[in-house]
Amino acid sequence: MDSAQREVLQEVEKAWPQQVAYLQALVREPSTLGNEAGVQRLMQGTFREMGLEVHTFEPDLGALSHLRGFSPPEWGYRGRPNVVGIWAAGGTGGRSLVLNGHVDVVSPEPVSQWSYDPWGAQVVGDRMYGRGVLDMKSGVSAMVYAIRAIQAAGLRLKGNVVLQSVIEEECTGNGALACLDRGFIGDGCLIPEPFPEVLVAQVGVLWGRIKVRGSAAHVMSANRAVNAIEKTYALIQAMRELEARLNKEKHPAFREVAWPINFNPAILRAGDWPSTVPAECTLEFRMGFYPGTSAQEAQAMIREQLLGAAARDPWLKENPPEITFFGFQAEGTVVNFQESPVIQTLNAAHQKVTGRALTPFASTATTDSRYFLLYYNIPATCYGPRGAALHGIDEYVELPSVLEVTKVIATFIWEWCGLG
Ligand SMILES: [Zn+2]
Structure with a gap:
């Protein structure tokens, strides 16, 4: 020097x-x-x-x-x-x-x-x-x-x-x-x-939003209604499965990283009355993905995972979730x-x-x-x-x-x- x-x-x-x-x-x-x-x-x-x-x-x-x-x-x-x-x-x-x-x-x-x-x-x-x-x-x-x-x-x-x-x-x-x-x-x-x-x-990062419909009802007939919050659980579970799969099939640049891909269910909005079954639930999330995958490909991967899970649920099959992306579309x-x-x-x-x-x-x-x-x-x-x-x-x-x-x-x- x-x-x-x-x-x-x-x-x-x-x-x-x-x-x-x-x-x-x-x-x-x-x-x-x-x-x-x-x-x-x-x-x-x-x-x-x-x-x-x-x-x-x-x-x-x-x-x-x-x-x-x-x-x-x-x-x-x-x-x-x-x-x-x-x-x-x-x-x-x-x-x-x-x-x-x-x-x-x-x-x-x-x-x-x-x-x-x-x-x-x-x-x-x-x-x-x-x-x-x-x-x-x-x-x-x-x-x-x-x-x-x-x-x-x-x-x-x-x-x-x-x-x-x-x-x-x-x-x-x-x-x-x-x-x-x-x-x-x-x-x-x-x-x-x-x-x-x-x-x-x-990693790449996407922000997205899932809107799930239920059917509203007074809680006294809740057994016949569909609770949108509970239907959203199934979709969170599906995203956790995608996350686990991506963390198992690691990109070589992340070999040393224990858990490179993180799904974060971040903001949940549903319901407005304790005695009414919520008829709508919106989840905003953040999801990681690997380099080499474009933001569009990552969107498609997430859609496929969510719609696949929806198809296995009789209600969600008839009322598929609305999936949109906003904010980070980062590769x-x-x-x-x-x-x-x-x-x-x-x-x-x-x-x-x-x-x-x-x-x-x-x-x-x-x-x-x-x-x-x-x-x-x-x-x-x-x-x-x-x-x-x-x-x-x-x-x-x-x-x-x-x-x-x-x-x-x-x-x-x-x-x-x-x-x-
Ligand atoms: Zn910073």
């Missing part, structure tokens, strides 16, 4: 208290679906302060809906912008880089089960608690402070860096897709999602650890900073990196801080890992783009 590089890492250390406060400010913005405006204003301010060329725009459904990888939302994008900041190269001959982070977070409910305020960003020992602190506002702080450290050391890069602060990673991915569609691309992409090892494979990815230039450079940076090589990680969830890999042919991966309980109760990040990741990302940036 030469003196310029050592200086950058010293700048990361120097700004650490500031970075912790910045992460707290990000977490204190409750940026659930539809409520991202506040955090994006903050990001816009950050990018301006850093002297970046700032672009703020809402995803345009008309422009996106014909693109590969598009996921149909059931909500709009008014007042929900992406923010992109470009740090122009100070020299030529280097590679450009996209640093992408999502600022949307999932609901913290049930909040009554938390030991800490989910929007409080409380620091306890080495941990910071809060919804989104791990997934992935600490990663966003790392990419911002990595660039800030390079700037503070008075250095310039030989390739452009494009910082993308996107919405909708948790439900469609259309935020990232909108950035790429607008031409905010690069020769490589790193997303500091909270994977302490480096992402080489991710899976696999990359070769040895052949990805982004992973190779990141691994070298990680070794330089920590003395330890990264190991390949296969994720049972999706990330926005799929767009870069599948539809824009841009080498991409995810790597970021350590913590626990993302999407759960008492989500936290281990702060020392955020500092380490920031140093690794700073090192990765200058190795990838080249110092000008």
